[in-house]
Amino acid sequence: MGTRGSKLALTQTGTVADALRAAGVEVEIVKVTTPGDKSLAPIATIGVGVFTSALREALLRGEVDVIVHSYKDLPTAPEPGITLAAVPPREDPRDALIARDGLTLGELPPGSTVGTGAARRTAQLRALGLGLEIVPIRGNIDTRMRKVTDGELDAVVLARAGLARVGLAEVITETLDPIQMLPAPAQGALAVECRSADVELEQLLASTLDDEGTRAAVTAERAMLAALEAGCSAPVGALAEIVEDLDAEGKVVERISLRGTAAVDGENGAVDMVRASALADKDQAAQLGKDLAAELLDLGAGDFSGTAQ
Numbered sequence: 001m002g003t004r005g006s007k008l009a010l011t012q013t014g015t016v017a018d019a020l021r022a023a024g025v026e027v028e029i030v031k032v033t034t035p036g037d038k039s040l041a042p043i044a045t046i047g048v049g050v051f052t053s054a055l056r057e058a059l060l061r062g063e064v065d066v067i068v069h070s071y072k073d074l075p076t077a078p079e080p081g082i083t084l085a086a087v088p089p090r091e092d093p094r095d096a097l098i099a100r101d102g103l104t105l106g107e108l109p110p111g112s113t114v115g116t117g118a119a120r121r122t123a124q125l126r127a128l129g130l131g132l133e134i135v136p137i138r139g140n141i142d143t144r145m146r147k148v149t150d151g152e153l154d155a156v157v158l159a160r161a162g163l164a165r166v167g168l169a170e171v172i173t174e175t176l177d178p179i180q181m182l183p184a185p186a187q188g189a190l191a192v193e194c195r196s197a198d199v200e201l202e203q204l205l206a207s208t209l210d211d212e213g214t215r216a217a218v219t220a221e222r223a224m225l226a227a228l229e230a231g232c233s234a235p236v237g238a239l240a241e242i243v244e245d246l247d248a249e250g251k252v253v254e255r256i257s258l259r260g261t262a263a264v265d266g267e268n269g270a271v272d273m274v275r276a277s278a279l280a281d282k283d284q285a286a287q288l289g290k291d292l293a294a295e296l297l298d299l300g301a302g303d304f305s306g307t308a309q
């Protein structure tokens, strides 16, 4: 299994490796350095693809047989020769606030500085109208957290899943409600890939690791993202949840509830967010995502073709 060398990547790959080992599979972990690990330039200029492409190249060259990504970092377009073999059970998909003095978002006084490098988080924080000053940052989880502990910033927003995976969930001062902040499509989920030619390995990975509910949820979220022609750095949030509903005969059925948000051009350069939600049968995941994207476009969602990757 190939992995990036960051603490988060090593933990994610380690979790998948452990699940495979528990099923009797022998696993060796190989570190692959990606250009994204060496650069501190804003993600918007280098593109998140830098994190995934070096891993995929090592896979295609046959140096490794399995790779694990944070699913939200993957481009929406499929990669020739590579198959998404498994989507393991998802971690908590919500975003988390780490603020000074244990504060929550609502308790931060106007003018407080909040660090984030994500256009999605920036746009939603602005749309909340709390008078917060958004400061662009990047770097690994430790670097971002240190900006708060060192007193450089009042708060930072990070994915809860990443913090939980590296054992830092206790530094979170508020887990943000999706009503305030919808996560990135597929946030908290992993994507396990292998070469398309390795059919037996693909079946092994699917039967050992795949979680049907997570796959349906991320399929809906990513279909929405793709239909907006938006990449992983776009101001687009989505969250699909498997919910129990009643069918026409009153029988309990599982459906997918999808919420989505996207930025629209507001007055005087302000960024506003439009939101929509819908419900569908589980096998309709991709269609649900497309339908919700169409609704968001009707509501004025921006043209994100420049951010697709």
Ligand SMILES: NCc1[nH]cc(CCC(=O)O)c1CC(=O)O
Residues within 6 Å of the ligand: 070, 071, 072, 073, 157, 158, 159, 160, 161, 162, 163, 186, 187, 188, 189, 190
């Ligand atoms: N953008 C980078 C990235 N890719 C995956 C995670 C965290 C784990 C996940 O969301 O699955 C993070 C950090 C973050 O957004 O805070």
